[in-house]
Amino acid sequence: MHRNLIGSFTKIALKFVLGLAVFAAHNGYAQQSTSHSPYSQFGLGQMREDLLPQTRAMGGISAGVRFLNGLPTLNIANPASYSGLNRTILEAGMYGNFTQLSKNQSTDQTADFAFGHLAIAVPLAKYGGLAFGLIPFSDVGYSSASSQSIDTLNYQTSLSGQGGINKAFVGYGVSPIKGLSVGANVGFLFGNLYDITNVRFLNQADAYQTERRETRNIRGATLDYGVQYSKALGRKYNLTVGYSGSLNNQITAKRDMMVTISENSFDDDFIAPPSDTISSRALGNSSLSLPLKHNIGFTLSKGYNWMVGADFKYTDWSNFEMPQNQARLGKSYGVAVGGQIKPDPTSVRYWNQVDYRLGFRYNKTPLVYRNQNINDMAVTVGFGFPLPETNFGRTFSQINISGEFGQQGTLNNNLVRERYININFGFTINDSWFIRRSLD
Template sequence: MHILFKGTFSKIASQLLLGLSLLSVQQAYAQKSTSHSPYSQFGLGQMREDLLPQTRAMGGVSTGVRYLNGLPTLNLSNPASYSAMNRTIMEAGLYGNLTQLSKNESSDNTADFAFSHIAIGIPLNKFGGLAFGLLPFSDVGYSATSTQSIDTLNYRTLIEGQGGVNKAFLGYGVSPIKGLSIGANVGFLFGNLYDITKVEFPNALGAYQTQQKTTRNIRGASFDYGVQYSKSLGRKYNLTVGYSGSLDNQITAKTNRMVTISEPSFEEDYEAPPLDTTSIYQVGNRKLNLPLKHNFGVTLSKGYNWMVGADFKYADWSKYQVRDGENKLGKSYGFAVGGQIKPDPTSVRYLNQVDYRLGFRYNQTPVVFRNQQINDMAVTIGLGLPLPESNFGRTFSQVNISAEFGQQGTLKNNLVRERYININLGFTINDSWFIRRSLD
């Protein structure tokens, strides 16, 4: 007997991994935010959640997801699902958004894209499954401008936030008894969040521009866990009930501040380099408590044909140590419903083999601003486009696309309403990397 490694697939997968890994490292160190939400100034910014395009397309239903199309899937939201894997699964993708910000009678449109995720799941047979990868944890991206005057001197103040936090993780899941699975993820959070204040004098040609840049360097570990119970209902149906959660993990924010001056710029897209640094100092280190989370979910599926599910999510941000002048964060509640259908898995028509996904989600965020609760809701749709099988059916791939049409915030109390379209594109490879054969 011997073990045959599939070199062709390994070469393709390695090239894809290398390319997306370089992209992910570049994004991680460049810290270019894909958020354009004014509400990302609170806490650690817009939370991205551990969702892949497959589950985002179903409203974020994920806690009870163990199988898609009757086959095990890599579900980062609940590490208990890792124990079901019977093939090596590789996931990689990109993320983009279109955002319209409205306040009173004015509106502004923005667009951006970035690395979304890269993850690998490896089955360990009766010993469960292992997963690891890199994905965004949160984004900060906001800006506001105001014009004021002192006597006859006019000046403009620009406040903006940039950056993001990334998450590298390692997870393991195992099934100690039939039908029951448990698992956990250990993550490392890292990244920089920038809060920038600029003062410009548009009508004073000889006046220097001043910029204060506060950098929060985020570092720390996170721990989340999950449980799933899966049971067959007759020969056709499967029911999975899941729970996932996280401890109120404590991370560190190392803060420093730098003030610089530069010459005035009269070109809109040009920013003059600093002439001098007037001060630079370390503000100090702060311990930050991440929220205690509880997620409950259930899914019902019929083999390759369809799946429906629902999630309820709770997170307590009340122990998070906000900065001076910031509103205290509260508790967050949310729910999601969704599902997918494959018209006819046995059909030779391609459109009958496509996965069609639909969902809805609603979240009461932990942010209360100007006595107004900030809520977020979205309708989600998506497709799972199968690619031709190879290696005699041992390797099969799929392109997953999801779109979220949502709204956050309100026009009440002079606030900003954010309407967005989030696009997620993912590429999934399922393969038996090592095949044991018998030789005559």
């Protein structure tokens, strides 16, 4: 009698992943934003990309990433990589953000922590590989305020944004001929984005605060695809060249608006609940054209020892429909370089088996505001900490941590400069799930 064997360590890990799945589902529907960028008010907010901590730590390279430490890895950003899977992979993680915003002589600091990713990849032997999961797509988080007066009546107007969009996906990759792989991800976007205007009177205790909340309920399907060609260079080296892209997928934004009033308060930290609804109405549905994306890159690796790579990215937001009072988006270009090294895979010393990762990325974002290009750049670092192998060497896991130290925006033309530290924490399990016992 043959039985399927799943290691006890994997069962414990599954409980961890399922617990994170419940957390992810709760936060996904709650739409808690981790963005604190004033530039997230444009488009669909701060785009998160389909990257795991391993590749974020290397500048965000992804097109040519197929192997890490000489073994196949889960690379959501290029589904062609799924064809190389030889073990079941479980990925789960969290995301943290620390931001300093500066304008003129003023600064402000913010911080947040939220769900990062949840994904599972399953090898299908000669039939390729399958992956599915849930990852953030974008989020919105901005705020600004100004004080004004009419005669002796002083009031404050504040603008803020909240919410986010999640992406559930399933993907498949296959290798039709030796060395060449193709794959695709089908995704479903869902989430709410909120744009809020609040008027509060500063010297009239009996006046009501007024809030106007416009909601964009986002729904739609996406299709991403990729190609990779991998070739051994002698006995020691391997070269992988890759391309990944995304169609200009059409999604739907269902918009509605609600105006409420609440008791006035002079305490900035007190938020009074709405006492009445003045107006509530649907604003209709609109079709949004997501950007056409292209990403081409390569990686060169030497077995378990090291890997280096680079990506060039192009995204066209020109056809994305923007509100009339906002600047239109344009084309975006980006470059990423990075790599990792493991000092000595055969060493008995733990720190010689740790993966050390480093990278750099530069992006010309699609936003031009007040005649200034809003550019984004960051230095990235990371570590991969291996855990003890279990299940007779069939199960091995790793804790991956990445940090992005970057800057977006400028102080010119009275704009906001954003300096940030993004921390990504991931837990990876590699396991052979379907092994037949040699003895009954």
